[in-house]
Amino acid sequence: RRNSYEMCKETADWLRARTAQCPKTAIICGSGLGGLAEVLDNKTYIPGHQNPILVFGELNGQPCVCMQGRFHYYEGYSVGMVTFPIRVLFLLGVEVLIVTNAAGGLNPSFQVGDIMFIRDHISMFGLGGQNPLRGPNDERFGVRFPCMSDAYEQDLLSLAMESVQELGFVSFTREGVYCQLAGPSYETIAECRVLQALGADAVGMSTIPEVIVARHCGLRILGISLITNKVMMSYNSQEKANHEEVLRISVVRAEALQKLVTCLLGKLGESTNPL
Numbered sequence: 106r107r108n109s110y111e112m113c114k115e116t117a118d119w120l121r122a123r124t125a126q127c128p129k130t131a132i133i134c135g136s137g138l139g140g141l142a143e144v145l146d147n148k149t150y151i152p153g154h155q156n157p158i159l160v161f162g163e164l165n166g167q168p169c170v171c172m173q174g175r176f177h178y179y180e181g182y183s184v185g186m187v188t189f190p191i192r193v194l195f196l197l198g199v200e201v202l203i204v205t206n207a208a209g210g211l212n213p214s215f216q217v218g219d220i221m222f223i224r225d226h227i228s229m230f231g232l233g234g235q236n237p238l239r240g241p242n243d244e245r246f247g248v249r250f251p252c253m254s255d256a257y258e259q260d261l262l263s264l265a266m267e268s269v270q271e272l273g274f275v276s277f278t279r280e281g282v283y284c285q286l287a288g289p290s291y292e293t294i295a296e297c298r299v300l301q302a303l304g305a306d307a308v309g310m311s312t313i314p315e316v317i318v319a320r321h322c323g324l325r326i327l328g329i330s331l332i333t334n335k336v337m338m339s340y341n342s343q344e345k346a347n348h349e350e351v352l353r354i355s356v357v358r359a360e361a362l363q364k365l366v367t368c369l370l371g372k373l374g375e376s377t378n379p380l
């Protein structure tokens with residue numbers, strides 16, 4: 106299995122041989138948000154065999170690692186491969202995971218450009234019977250039946266909200282429920298209506314398998330969705346979801362997100378370091 110303990114350990118050891126940095130926080134950069142990594146100090150770039158590049162460095166004095174890009178299920182990767190980097194990060198000693206993504210807004214009060222902290226998620230994969238933890242459980246990662254009702258940590262959310270207030274970002278910050286579909290096709294109007302009725306505030310194509318695997322191995326998780334478009338709810342709408350628009354809006358908000366994560370890391374450092 107791609108995310109077996111042995112394979113993850115081999116990659117973690119391989120990375121350790123290439124950098125002496127010991128990040129406590131990892132940031133997964135969603136579509137168009139790879140620029141987050143550029144603000145790190147003392148950067149070490151480690152290109153992967155395939156898509157994502159790992160950038161080790163420091164942000165606001167805190168050791169951290171950014172994953173520029175991710176493995177998406179819609180690209181054809183197995184859920185094992187999609188979640189493999191999470192277990193590698195865990196074996197590297199990461200304790201806090203900040204997952205970011207671009208998502209479509211289902212909540213009618215959301216605007217394009219809003220930042221949504223993920224309060225909870227709806228896994229269409231999980232509901233449909235596909236969970237990244239399916240199969241033999243390896244206790245070295247976590248327990249057989251992990252709790253998910255507390256996957257998104259309240260303390261991290263509170264620190265993130267403090268950062269939002271200090272930065273003056275309140276007017277475009279929300280909280281909500283993220284729902285993941287397989288992609289790569291965007292949702293139909295009928296599907297959007299169903300998701301909204303189910304209680305989802307935003308819809309995307311990533312993140313949840315990563316969160317499940319991260320929660321399983323005890324990582325503290327903060328999820329951030331950038332609302333890059335409003336999904337179509339009416340047959341009269343002339344707009345159409347498209348990836349170029351998603352990337353364009355991500356870039357517009359990239360700087361705000363960088364500031365937010367930088368501020369949050371400073372607070373995390375203060376909260377974990379009594380000095």
Ligand SMILES: O=P(O)(O)O[C@@H]1C[C@H](O)[C@@H](CO)O1
Nearest residue numbers: 135136206207310311348351
């Ligand atoms: O990696 P994320 O979830 O940010 O990417 C989103 C979902 C699709 O990959 C793409 C759709 O525009 O953006």
Ligand code: HPA
Nearest residue numbers: 207208209308309310351
């Ligand atoms: O509208 C969307 N749907 C699914 N994934 C997305 N990622 C960005 N926008 C969207």
